[in-house]
Amino acid sequence: MARIVQKFGGTSVADIERIKNAAQLAKMEYDAGNQVVVVVSAMAGITNQLVDYVNQIDREFDPEEYDVVVSTGEQSNAGLMALAIQNLGIKSRSWLGWQIPIQTDAIHEKARIVNVNTEELEKCLSDGEIAVVPGFQGISADNRITTLGRGGSDLTAVALAGALKAERCDIFTDVDGIYTTDPRIVGKAQKLDKITYEEMLEMASLGSKVLQTRSVELAMNYNVKMQVRSSFGNTPGTFVVSEDEIMEQQVVSGISQSKDEAKITLLKVADRPGIAAAIFGPLADAEINVDMIVQNVSEDGKTTDLTFTVGEVDLEKAVNVLKKNKSDIGIGEIIPDSDVVKISVVGVGMRSHAGVAQKMFMTLAEKGINIKVISTSEIRVSVLVAEEYGELAIRALHTAYGLDAN
């Protein structure tokens, strides 16, 4: 007997038929003799509708009440899922965030889980019941509903799997696993059987929408084995596991792209100590995340050029912040550019293999693609290129790193 946490995303529980289908998937694990906890998202579209209501009232809303509103989509789906499972002849009940409780801090809208009390759930599972938990929600110390931020249902599932020492946390979604790259761009993209937490983390933060970054971090910290799989079939998906569970590691596991990037180039910046702090301090104060940064050596020793990237949604805000401080800091010119895409190759094998970055640069050069900015981590090389070259770059790299399916 194993213990399994199953999480169904919004498209997997988008209507009653799909909820019934998901209940069948829970029943399959239950009938195989396992203890099952089901975590549900809201029906696809519902959370957006609720957020829209809140914004219609006040764009600068009180996050405490925001959480009261937006947590309802998961709550109703939890009740519906428990009913659908009961309808298959299995005892089931819903456990809301405040009933378990899933304790969080009081940072509403993006709360962090502090503790998951497993006592009631353990009792429920021992009684042969399937426990259904609404994702995305918890309760603060002062007894108010909190939500965990977008994609928070993944986080709920992993936190429960960790607290309940589950053997596996299955993330059911509308794709059947993690691919070497987006199959819509590269027809020969392959589904990965396994991927490491580290790689998944890089891919999640680099634009892969399949798993939420924080949930992968949490899974890594508690060594929760995740499986990304489709709720519309019954084939194995991609396991997200620790490095030692993968025998033969590819040098490069996948290629990601993120189009939600924008580049800002600052020309003729006064080249003096403290200049980076003077530029990036005000941006940080405005809660703008800066990602890649390159600074050119100045020719005259007096000014320098500086390029960095921000999220595309923050571009306008960032430019305004910079304009306000332009003369104080000593910036000659501000050149924004949102027609860029970040392409990354990811693989833990890079740690032991040299030449990965070099192969990337060569491949792009052969196709005549100009690299605007480069950044690297231990298991990743990212480059910023003009958006129009994005797909060409991905296809070329996918072939170059030997990822194409036969």
Add this chain to the structure above:
Amino acid sequence: MARIVQKFGGTSVADIERIKNAAQLAKMEYDAGNQVVVVVSAMAGITNQLVDYVNQIDREFDPEEYDVVVSTGEQSNAGLMALAIQNLGIKSRSWLGWQIPIQTDAIHEKARIVNVNTEELEKCLSDGEIAVVPGFQGISADNRITTLGRGGSDLTAVALAGALKAERCDIFTDVDGIYTTDPRIVGKAQKLDKITYEEMLEMASLGSKVLQTRSVELAMNYNVKMQVRSSFGNTPGTFVVSEDEIMEQQVVSGISQSKDEAKITLLKVADRPGIAAAIFGPLADAEINVDMIVQNVSEDGKTTDLTFTVGEVDLEKAVNVLKKNKSDIGIGEIIPDSDVVKISVVGVGMRSHAGVAQKMFMTLAEKGINIKVISTSEIRVSVLVAEEYGELAIRALHTAYGLDAN
């Protein structure tokens, strides 16, 4: 300074614009120096949608999970209302049933309120906040969400008004008060300034959809002054008060009709002691409410005819129960009839005035309307007539009792 509970029904909070409008009505009371508690229903249509989801899964659903699902419409509206009030510059927060708590029994789907803890709400009101409470929901002793049955938000409002010793409980809806009869049938129907609890109770249980019966009972028990008024204007509505607050009481205050009735006639029933118990016992076991009952004197002393009414929705079920027991009990023939309407005249003045029933019978006779069944209470006379004569009967009675507007 007074304390006011305002309850907004589904049509009064059907979209964001209406929620904002309702928030303005709360602000008006607040600005007048009052303490304000706002109780909200779900957006019109939402609860039906949620109930429909539940029925799509299983018509014989678990009421515990039903409550988890259907209570979400009020919850999200409570958050939205608190936000709308904050947006007007007034401190406000939502208090969910389990946060207050509003303790109920564990009869899910139609729970009864056992206790309302006012401590937190009192604190909130003293701090100058407007407390927003989702209607219809409470919490059972074993920490599960309960709902109070259809129209339960009225009940929440009255219970809060009683527990908080509020001066008034305003029920905002899409009509501007209680009328002498349905204005769509009688153009000269008049809005009542005041009506007694007893009369309102009779009218509610006789088909007037404006107030939920149990909420009027509760208001009567705790002497909560209710006002039924429209959220789409700012005119006084109808006050529902105790009898001693009405100086000059009309003999008849209003005329109600209920079309949701069906008549069952049993012919040639064995006329022996215990026969009524033998007939109505199985109906009660099947949870069918029987309303009016008449038994004709038998001519031969061996059989009798018996007529009674049930809710139209229960007619088929009732006939099936009777058929099953037909020979055991000794029933000759079962004749169902759903083309009937119950017309009632209501007024506390009847207690001290004779001839009210007689006037009713005379008026109907003059119009050639045949009375099928009669039943009376201390402040009410009801007759069952063929449905096609319903509107004619109401108009004639409205005139006969002097209720027509000049």
